[in-house]
Amino acid sequence: MKARVFVTLKNGVLDPQGKAIGHALNGLGFPQVGEVRQGKLIELEIAGSDADKARADIKAMCEKLLANTVIEKYEIELK
Numbered sequence: 001m002k003a004r005v006f007v008t009l010k011n012g013v014l015d016p017q018g019k020a021i022g023h024a025l026n027g028l029g030f031p032q033v034g035e036v037r038q039g040k041l042i043e044l045e046i047a048g049s050d051a052d053k054a055r056a057d058i059k060a061m062c063e064k065l066l067a068n069t070v071i072e073k074y075e076i077e078l079k
Contacts (some may be wrong), residue, residue: 001046003058005078007037008068042066051078 009015015037022036026055044061058076067074 001049001050001054002079003044003046003054004079005042005044005066005070006039006060006075006077007042007062007064008037010071010073010076013071039072054078 009018018038020034021038022033025033025036044058046057048054055076055078062074062076063069
């Protein structure tokens with residue numbers, strides 16, 4: 001089973017990298033770009049076929065290592 005974890009900053013947390021990306025895109029001639037928030041994508045291959053167990057295990061991974069839950073949120077997508 002394959003899983004994707006999308007980790008992004010929570011709303012209200014300053015995102016200086018997102019600001020820099022937005023400013024650079026505006027400078028490159030893309031004035032239509034407004035606020036930019038950046039994050040990270042983590043792809044995992046999980047052994048087994050129990051989607052509920054995989055989701056619970058990945059949630060534990062996020063809480064312990066993959067995301068700083070004080071300032072970041074995450075979404076899990078299973079395939």
